[in-house]
Amino acid sequence: MTSPQVSADRLLARLDAFAAIGATPGGGVNRQALTRRDREARAFLTALSKARGFSVFQDDMANLFIRMEGRDPSLPPLLIGSHLDSQPAGGRFDGALGTLTAFEVLESLADAGVVPQRPVEVVVWTNEEGCRFAPGCMGSRAFVEGSIPDGWEALRAVDDGALFDDERLATIAALAPDVGHRALGCPVAAYLELHIEQGPSLEREEIPVGIVTGVQGTRWLEVLFEGQTAHAGTTALQYRRDPLKALTAALAELYATIMPENAEARFTVGRIAVTPGSVNAIPATAGCSIDLRHPQADVLDRLEARIRKRLAEAAEAEVVTVAISKTVDMAPVTFADDVVSALQIAAQKGGFRTRAMISGAFHDALFLAGHAPSAMIFVPCRDGLSHNEAEFVRPEDSIAGARMFLTSVLELLSRL
Amino acid sequence: MTSPQVSADRLLARLDAFAAIGATPGGGVNRQALTRRDREARAFLTALSKARGFSVFQDDMANLFIRMEGRDPSLPPLLIGSHLDSQPAGGRFDGALGTLTAFEVLESLADAGVVPQRPVEVVVWTNEEGCRFAPGCMGSRAFVEGSIPDGWEALRAVDDGALFDDERLATIAALAPDVGHRALGCPVAAYLELHIEQGPSLEREEIPVGIVTGVQGTRWLEVLFEGQTAHAGTTALQYRRDPLKALTAALAELYATIMPENAEARFTVGRIAVTPGSVNAIPATAGCSIDLRHPQADVLDRLEARIRKRLAEAAEAEVVTVAISKTVDMAPVTFADDVVSALQIAAQKGGFRTRAMISGAFHDALFLAGHAPSAMIFVPCRDGLSHNEAEFVRPEDSIAGARMFLTSVLELLSRL
Numbered sequence: 130m131t132s133p134q135v136s137a138d139r140l141l142a143r144l145d146a147f148a149a150i151g152a153t154p155g156g157g158v159n160r161q162a163l164t165r166r167d168r169e170a171r172a173f174l175t176a177l178s179k180a181r182g183f184s185v186f187q188d189d190m191a192n193l194f195i196r197m198e199g200r201d202p203s204l205p206p207l208l209i210g211s212h213l214d215s216q217p218a219g220g221r222f223d224g225a226l227g228t229l230t231a232f233e234v235l236e237s238l239a240d241a242g243v244v245p246q247r248p249v250e251v252v253v254w255t256n257e258e259g260c261r262f263a264p265g266c267m268g269s270r271a272f273v274e275g276s277i278p279d280g281w282e283a284l285r286a287v288d289d290g291a292l293f294d295d296e297r298l299a300t301i302a303a304l305a306p307d308v309g310h311r312a313l314g315c316p317v318a319a320y321l322e323l324h325i326e327q328g329p330s331l332e333r334e335e336i337p338v339g340i341v342t343g344v345q346g347t348r349w350l351e352v353l354f355e356g357q358t359a360h361a362g363t364t365a366l367q368y369r370r371d372p373l374k375a376l377t378a379a380l381a382e383l384y385a386t387i388m389p390e391n392a393e394a395r396f397t398v399g400r401i402a403v404t405p406g407s408v409n410a411i412p413a414t415a416g417c418s419i420d421l422r423h424p425q426a427d428v429l430d431r432l433e434a435r436i437r438k439r440l441a442e443a444a445e446a447e448v449v450t451v452a453i454s455k456t457v458d459m460a461p462v463t464f465a466d467d468v469v470s471a472l473q474i475a476a477q478k479g480g481f482r483t484r485a486m487i488s489g490a491f492h493d494a495l496f497l498a499g500h501a502p503s504a505m506i507f508v509p510c511r512d513g514l515s516h517n518e519a520e521f522v523r524p525e526d527s528i529a530g531a532r533m534f535l536t537s538v539l540e541l542l543s544r545l
Numbered sequence: 546m547t548s549p550q551v552s553a554d555r556l557l558a559r560l561d562a563f564a565a566i567g568a569t570p571g572g573g574v575n576r577q578a579l580t581r582r583d584r585e586a587r588a589f590l591t592a593l594s595k596a597r598g599f600s601v602f603q604d605d606m607a608n609l610f611i612r613m614e615g616r617d618p619s620l621p622p623l624l625i626g627s628h629l630d631s632q633p634a635g636g637r638f639d640g641a642l643g644t645l646t647a648f649e650v651l652e653s654l655a656d657a658g659v660v661p662q663r664p665v666e667v668v669v670w671t672n673e674e675g676c677r678f679a680p681g682c683m684g685s686r687a688f689v690e691g692s693i694p695d696g697w698e699a700l701r702a703v704d705d706g707a708l709f710d711d712e713r714l715a716t717i718a719a720l721a722p723d724v725g726h727r728a729l730g731c732p733v734a735a736y737l738e739l740h741i742e743q744g745p746s747l748e749r750e751e752i753p754v755g756i757v758t759g760v761q762g763t764r765w766l767e768v769l770f771e772g773q774t775a776h777a778g779t780t781a782l783q784y785r786r787d788p789l790k791a792l793t794a795a796l797a798e799l800y801a802t803i804m805p806e807n808a809e810a811r812f813t814v815g816r817i818a819v820t821p822g823s824v825n826a827i828p829a830t831a832g833c834s835i836d837l838r839h840p841q842a843d844v845l846d847r848l849e850a851r852i853r854k855r856l857a858e859a860a861e862a863e864v865v866t867v868a869i870s871k872t873v874d875m876a877p878v879t880f881a882d883d884v885v886s887a888l889q890i891a892a893q894k895g896g897f898r899t900r901a902m903i904s905g906a907f908h909d910a911l912f913l914a915g916h917a918p919s920a921m922i923f924v925p926c927r928d929g930l931s932h933n934e935a936e937f938v939r940p941e942d943s944i945a946g947a948r949m950f951l952t953s954v955l956e957l958l959s960r961l
Contacts, residue, residue, distance in 0.1 A: 328779025345778060349824055359929055361813035361836040362761060362905030363744025366804040368929065373814055374800045381797035384790045388782040397777035398789055399824045401817055401831075408765055408815045408834040410932075415817075418824040420777040489778030513775060513784065516826075 133234075133241035133539070135531045140233045141524055147173070147213070147229060148221040157518025158221050162214035162256035162267075163191070170213045171253065174232065175308060178251075181239060186311040190271040191255045194311060197235050199248040205316035207245075207541055208501070209234065209534075210252035211324060212268075212493060216260055220520020222510065222527075227323040228253055230531045234538050245542045247318055254493045269493035273500040275314035317501035318545045319468055322494045323534050324505060325522055329513030330486065337529045338481045339507030340472045344488040344495040345395065345422040346429045346461035352376070352440060356449035358405060358413035372415035372449045373403055379443035380417070383436060387421075394432060395422040395489060424461050424487045462495050465502030471544055472504055475537040481529065490515075506534055549650075549657035549955070551947045556649045557940055563589070563629070563645060564637040573934025574637050578630035578672035578683075579607070586629045587669065590648065591724060594667075597655060602727040606687040607671045610727060613651050615664040621732035623661075623957055624917070625650060625950075626668035627740060628684075628909060632676055636936020638926065638943075643739040644669055646947045650954050661958045663734060670909045685909035689916040691730035733917035734961045735884055738910045739950050740921060741938055745929030746902065753945045754897045755923030756888045760904040760911040761811070761838040762845050762877035768792070768856060772865035774821060774829035788831035788865045789819055795859035796833070799852060803837075810848060811838040811905060840877050840903045878911050881918030887960055888920055891953040897945065922950055 150170045151160035160166040171193055175185050178195040186194040196206065211227025231251040238249065254272075259265025271277050326332075331339050354372035380398060387396040397420040403412035419436065423429045437453055444451035469485075476483045488495075488505060497503045508530035511521040566586045567576035576582040587609055594601050594611040602610040612622065627643025647667040654665065670688075675681025687693050742748075747755050770788035796814060803812040813836040819828035835852065839845045853869055860867035885901075892899045904911075904921060913919045924946035927937040 326779065327776050328781075329775075329784045330779075330781065333784070347778065359745075360743050360906060360931060361815060362763065362811055362838050362907075363742065363746075363931075364811070364905070364929060365744075365746065366808070368745045368749070371800075371813075373796075373817065377793045377796040377800060377814075380789075380793040384787075384793060392782070395778055395780070397787075397825065397827055398793075399777060399819070399826050399828060400822050401789065401819055403815070403817055406816050409813065409836050410815050411813055412815060420825050422778050489780070490776060491778075513780060515776060 131241045133237040133243055133535060135233055135237055135528065135535050137528045139236070140229060140527065140531055143229045143233070144221065144225065144527065147225050151215065153218060153518055155218070155518035157520065158215045158219050159217050160213065160215040160219070161217060161261040162258060163261070167214050174213070174253065177232070181236060183235065185308040187308050188272065188311045188313045189277060190268045190313060192268040192272055193253040193308070195232065195235065195251040197238060197245070197249045199245050201246055202248060204247035205318040206248035206250040207538065207545060208250050208252050208317045208320045209322070209538060210254065211322050212254045212257035214256055214258050216258055216516045218518050219258070220515060220517055222325045222520055222522045223327070223515050224257055226325055226508070226522060226527060226530070230323045230534050233531055234535045237535055247542070247545060249538070249542070257493055266491060266493050266496055269496040272313055273496045314500070317497070319541055320494060320497040320501050320503040321468065321534070321537060321541065322492060322505045323530055324492055324507060325510040325515060325520070326507040327490050327510065327513065327515035331484070331507060331509035332511065332513065334484065336482055336484050337509065337526055338476065338483040338533045339486045340469060340476065340483050341464065341488050341505035341507055342469050342485050343424055343461060343463040344492065345424050346426055347457060347459045347491070348421045348429060348433055348455060349457035350419040350421070350436065351416070351454045351456055352419060352451065353414060353416040354444060354449050354451045355414050356412065356447065359411045361409040361411060364411060369411055370448050371411050372447070373412045375443040375447040375449050375451070376415040376417060378446070379439045383439055387432060391423065391428065391432070393424055393487070394428070395420070422489060426461055429461070459491065459495070462498045464498060464504040467544070468502045468504040468541065471540045472506065472537050475540040476533065478540070479533060479536040481533045506530060506537065547657045549653040549659055549951060551649055551653055551944065551951050553944045555652070556645060556943065556947055559645045559649070560637065560641065560943065563641050567631065569634060569934055571634070571934035573936065574631045574635050575633050576629065576631040576635070577633060577677040578674060579677070583630050590629070590669065593648070597652060599651065601724040603724050604688065604727045604729045605693065606684045606729060608684040608688055609669040611648065611651065611667040613654060613665045615661050617662055618664060620663035621734040622664035622666040623954065623961060624666050624668050624733045624736045625738070625954060626670065627738050628670045628673035630672055630674050632674055632932045634934050635674070636931060636933055638741045638936055638938045639743070639931050640673055642741055642924070642938060642943060642946070646739045646950050649947055650951045653951055663958070663961060665954070665958070673909055682907060682909050682912055685912040688729050689912045730916070733913070735957055736910060736913040736917050736919040737884065737950070737953060737957065738908060738921045739946055740908055740923060741926040741931060741936070742923040743906050743926065743929065743931035747900070747923060747925035748927065748929065750900065752898055752900050753925065753942055754892065754899040754949045755902045756885060756892065756899050757880065757904050757921035757923055758885050758901050759840055759877060759879040760908065761840050762842055763873055763875045763907070764837045764845060764849055764871060765873035766835040766837070766852065767832070767870045767872055768835060769830060769832040769868045770860060770865050771830050772828065772863065775827045777825040777827060780827060785827055786864050787827050788863070789828045791859040791863040791865050791867070792831040792833060794862070795855045799855055803848060807839065807844065807848070809840055809903070810844070811836070838905060842877055845877070875907065875911070878914045880914060880920040883960070884918045884920040884957065887956045888922065888953050891956040892949065894956070895949060895952040897949045922946060922953065
């Protein structure tokens with residue numbers, strides 16, 4: 130047995146090979162969940178796994194598990210992985226880098242003849258992206274839940290028929306034939322996931338590795354002001370009930386205060402619309418979406434209350450009404466101290482420059498943290514771009530991330 | 546010869562009869578310019594005119610003229626009228642009330658045996674609305690120009706083929722067969738037009754008649770901020786270049802200052818949009834329309850400069866760019882003192898309560914004012930609603946307006 134080493138060439142070749150499955154003309158990937166291309170990627174990884182002598186399992190949500198047996202098969206495994214599905218015009222690294230890094234670590238251990246005390250498993254979560262079926266992180270949610278949540282049975286694919294229908298089990302089983310079946314929600318010793326940052330911090334600060342200590346909480350609000358449409362030219366100020374005036378007044382103040390006063394807050398308006406949408410008509414309605422994030426639940430509560438108050442005040446000032454509905458409410462997660470400190474020790478041992486950071490995006494690890502001690506490692510991506518065909522991670526950053534990941538896995542195995 | 550009197554019953558019956566041509570299920574009218582319904586209305590009015598012994602003419606823009614001969618046929622006529630075309634989901638009164646009031650006045654004069662010194666003509670202007678072919682007020686613009694402006698030849702109807710093609714003259718002639726042809730831009734002694742206010746002032750102040758002393762100038766700006774899209778959750782404030790933040794900051798200040806500080810100004814944002822329009826993506830672009838009106842050209846200049854300055858400052862503050870294009874620039878018009886004072890005298894003689902006012906909307910009279918001394922009379926409409934199937938004028942207000950119009954015509958004839 131030698132000291133396990135990441136094979137840079139193998140990892141980079143694997144990234145290229147998987148990027149070819151669903152490759153888009155623009156250099157990205159279209160490998161949406163449970164499409165033919167997604168199945169092809171799963172089948173490819175299954176074949177690679179079997180060739181290495183790893184056993185492969187699938188659960189009722191089509192989450193895929195690749196198992197390196199431990200000296201004590203009865204111990205819960207150390208679980209490592211990510212996802213293989215992509216956005217419709219997605220990049221080559223979002224999900225795939227974490228999945229293939231985890232598989233590279235498994236192969237590195239096998240290459241070195243390491244047989245850990247407990248099993249190590251690579252997991253490929255189903256439908257992380259949520260663009261073809263909502264919600265996202267469907268596989269990890271159901272895994273943690275231990276069953277498929279009510280309501281998902283009715284989900285339909287855009288171009289591929291039902292996800293769950295009367296032949297659900299047959300459909301799911303067909304995704305990866307000749308693999309073992311496993312129940313949802315098996316015990317896990319710890320979960321570790323590598324992912325691209327999907328933001329600009331690491332690149333701009335020239336730090337190769339982020340140790341992720343938690344995931345922000347996220348709330349989505351849909352806001353709709355209703356006033357009264359009227360002629361732009363003939364309606365004096367005192368006769369106007371302009372919903373867009375109310376909306377812009379509120380947004381201008383929220384933009385000017387929420388993020389400037391709370392460095393960790395994220396306040397984004399990604400959609401805005403008015404009706405009837407005529408140049409010379411005062412709008413009848415004006416609406417927008419609000420995406421609000423913060424690592425602390427109590428701060429989120431305060432910020433949401435402030436947003437609601439400001440919107441209500443703006444409505445009152447313009448004699449219009451406002452309706453606010455909350456469409457997403459995901460609590461923040463703080464990752465397990467034990468796992469985070471193992472990562473910090475691994476970084477010291479391996480000589481990796483790191484920074485601690487909070488994830489701004491959702492990840493499967495957010496849900497796994499409800500099931501087992503979990504954490505994440507981030508690597509920089511160019512310009513923070515993701516969900517974009519131009520998404521790019523430098524080869525040296527992929528390799529550094531994989532080495533940090535291997536060191537972390539060894540550290541965790543020594544502690545668990 | 547007796548003193549001429551408006552026939553209330555006849556006027557109200559005519560309003561009903563014309564409202565039936567292109568009537569919509571919602572109680573409004575769809576009689577867009579040069580459609581079959583518009584032709585039907587023109588043909589009906591032509592038949593009524595011929596039955597009364599009035600002669601009928603049409604020019605190359607299909608403007609229709611109904612002539613009561615004067616004692617001296619060589620004198621330029623007093624021209625009175627409006628339009629018969631409507632918005633796609635328009636009301637029964639916009640245009641039709643002014644046209645049928647003018648025709649009622651002509652019939653009242655004929656009923657009473659009045660033969661004025663100079664001819665009186667009712668005019669029906671082509672395509673005032675501009676919704677089927679742009680620009681609006683096409684008939685009155687070409688009339689004042691004396692020819693069809695360059696570029697209109699290429700205009701196309703949405704559902705009716707070419708407006709102007711190789712067979713243009715034949716097409717136009719077919720609109721009203723068996724009527725005389727007349728050149729564009731014949732001399733006019735004065736022009737008077739009655740119209741619904743299309744705003745709430747008269748109704749709320751309970752004043753039955755508005756004497757319109759001018760028309761606001763109007764400028765339309767298209768504004769487009771460009772920044773950079775990025776992930777809502779992962780992008781900290783210092784890395785954001787958010788075009789919607791810039792746009793809402795500028796709009797909030799412009800809303801808060803332009804109309805509150807300038808009672809005669811009108812500032813309206815009727816359209817707003819962002820791309821890509823995803824809840825969890827900072828927008829790449831944010832754009833809006835601006836409709837700016839004021840009765841004075843120098844004030845419009847100052848307000849436009851202020852808007853441009855504020856937009857540029859907002860762009861700079863958010864490190865985004867802004868492009869501004871001016872798509873409409875119509876100078877304000879002050880109506881002729883002689884005509885306005887004749888209306889004021891007529892109101893005194895007839896005992897009508899009036900107020901002087903500026904028109905916030907465009908009208909054919911805005912263009913006619915460049916050709917002959919002109920003015921307008923407004924009547925109240927419910928809730929200021931227009932361009933809407935629910936548009937409504939109380940019968941007593943229609944009748945009061947027609948009486949004021951008749952008195953005004955007699956006053957003008959005595960002065961010209």
